[in-house]
Amino acid sequence: MGTSRNVERRTILKAAGATAATLGLAATTGCGGGSGSGDGTVTLRYAWWGGEPRTIAIKKTIALFEKKYPKIKIKPEFTDYQAFWEKFQTQASGGNPPDVFQNAVGFLRKYDKRGVLMDLKTQADAGNLDLENFRNGVLANGQVDGKQIGIPVGANTMALVIDLKAFEKAGVEAKFGWTWDEYFDALQTIQDKLKIAGDTGYFTIMYLYDLYLRQNGKAFFTDSDLGFTDDDLTQWWEDGYKRVKSGLVADPKKIEQVAPKSGLSAGLAASEFTWDNFSIRYEGEGESDYGLAPIPTTDGKDTGQYLGSLMLSAFSGTKHPKEVAQFISFMVHDPEVGKIMGYDRGILATTEQYDAFKPTDANNKGVAAYEDEVAEAGVLGKITPHPSGADVIEAAFLRLGGEIAQGKTKPADAAKALFSEAKAAFAG
Structure with a gap:
């Protein structure tokens, strides 16, 4: 070493005292995929699991996004981990999953096999999604069989x-x-x-x-x-x-x-x-x-050890792939989003967000120092x-x-x- x-x-x-995974939030419900309106406004469903601190933070980032993209509205859906995947299983089976959703490596191949996940490389090639500036090779965590079906928002080990x-x-x-x-x-x-x-x-x-x-x-x-x-x-x-x-x-x-x-x-x-x-x-x-x-x-x-990550994935059948890609790109690269989310979902995955967030509490400083020291030791392998x-x-x-x-x-x-x-x- x-x-x-x-x-x-x-x-x-x-x-500071609060737990990182307060559970028990009621799930919101939403029928139908992303929708459009007569004035050209698009609505996307965005789903995640986690505790109340995460939900409060994500809603703040949604407000930032909607301010920058006034023609794209985000409908949030959130619950705890177990209920999220139970609900997602039902939604996917019915062809009605959210347009954008939090994901993890254990579910990528499962839902790729079922044709649920969009290959986001197509949107990157179209200029709607930025796949640059991901730290420590973590972008590879969202890749399966040459496809980019998850975009990391954070990394942990x-x-x-x-x-x-x-x-x-x-x-x-x-x-x-x-x-x-x-x-x-x-x-x-x-x-x-x-x-x-x-x-x-x-x-x-x-x-x-x-x-x-x-x-x-x-x-x-x-x-x-x-x-x-x-x-x-x-x-x-x-x-x-x-x-x-x-x-x-x-x-x-x-x-x-x-x-x-x-x-x-x-x-x-x-x-x-x-x-x-x-x-x-x-x-x-x-x-x-x-x-x-x-x-x-x-x-x-x-x-x-290796770096794991939470990710954002997209529904392959969304009616608004461009807007979905713009939303994901904003959420993983925007510096203000990084400041709001901090390390709630792991060490921030892109350089723009990692550089923007400077932890002030010893808790987050400790996590960052630990990952830095593991990286410096040269022991990290691929997931x-x-x-x-x-x-x-x-x-x-x-x-x-x-x-x-x-x-x-x-x-x-x-x-x-x-x-x-x-x-x-x-x-x-």
């Missing part, structure tokens, strides 16, 4: 959030290049000295397992299948369950009892793996200080492919991992079940 800087010094989080006070009190340090053995040794020291678990449940997180596989020359997905064996997964889950039994990983029943609060911020464990831009939640929920620490490695160097059905498999991985943690399913049986469910998901 070439660096042993103390992560606490570089990336300490001091959150997996990180380890740690309880800084617990790590300091136990006398252990998180640093770039540490191995999995060193990580688990540190957690054992914390358990021995502080009598709390080291981790909240690492082995149930699909994207963390993907990093572990990448460290070992594999990946969770190939273009059309799983990139590992059931023996690989059985070993991963067996090791995880042993750590639950030993107390190194927190009791899943206790984790459930404090939900929706995190087990880390509830003081049940000293660390938790998550996406770096989700880390704002911990200071708002907990009573300690929290920091972003490096992903453990197999070889002391390769973390397997792994996500075949159609990836979203179903992610949900199955989380569910089966939870059953293992509670002793309801044996790891080998869970691995067989995942492969069976994956086969069905890929065929769907």
Whole structure:
């Protein structure tokens, strides 16, 4: 890695308090696709998921866009993550999805396969969409089989959030290049000295397992299948369950009892793996200080990390492709939009917005510093492919991992079940 800087010094989080993912917003309803009026005004439906802070910010950006393009009106639709995709599935099946919508890599191939997503390269070629100035190669995240079906609005990477006070009190340090053995040794020291678990449940997180596989020359997905064996997964889950039994990983029943609060911020464990831009939640929920620490490695160097992203996609059947492209281009490049959105959806994806937004709170500064340090370490690779059905498999991985943690399913049986469910998901 070439660096042993103390992560606490570089990336300490001091959150303002609000969580990044407040749920429970009522979904708005909208019938029909984008529409036009007699005076030439066009109306586009724009849908996203997220909490109230995101919705407030996005509505401000919509107002900016409508001021610049008075002949284009935006009709917002928003809800929480699960309800969004349930509704979108119904809309797509009925040929009535929104003109523009928030998207993620796990859904690209699924809806491209069904002909729902527009190839936005056509609008870029027509001069309606700017595909320049995307940072760190993140534009490739929205590409499938030579088509540009998603335009990134932000970028994030997996990180380890740690309880800084617990790590300091136990006398252990998180640093770039540490191995999995060193990580688990540190957690054992914390358990021995502080009598709390080291981790909240690492082995149930699909994207963390993907990093572990990448460290070992594999990946969770190939273009059309799983990139590992059931023996690989059985070993991963067996090791995880042993750590639950030993107390190194927190009791899943206790984790459930404090939900929706995190087990880390509830003081049940000293660390938790998550996406770096989700880390704002911990200071708002907990009573300690929290920091972003490096992903453990197999070889002391390769973390397997890559930049993921939220994106904007467009309906292939929209009646207003030019206006849709103009809207997306504005939303990913306009500097004022960047200032309004900040890092709500990850580190801003284009140079215009990244340069325009200067975080003032230590929370966002910590996320930016973490991603800068990961980039400087030279460990970032390309995102792994996500075949159609990836979203179903992610949900199955989380569910089966939870059953293992509670002793309801044996790891080998869970691995067989995942492969069976994956086969069905890929065929769907």
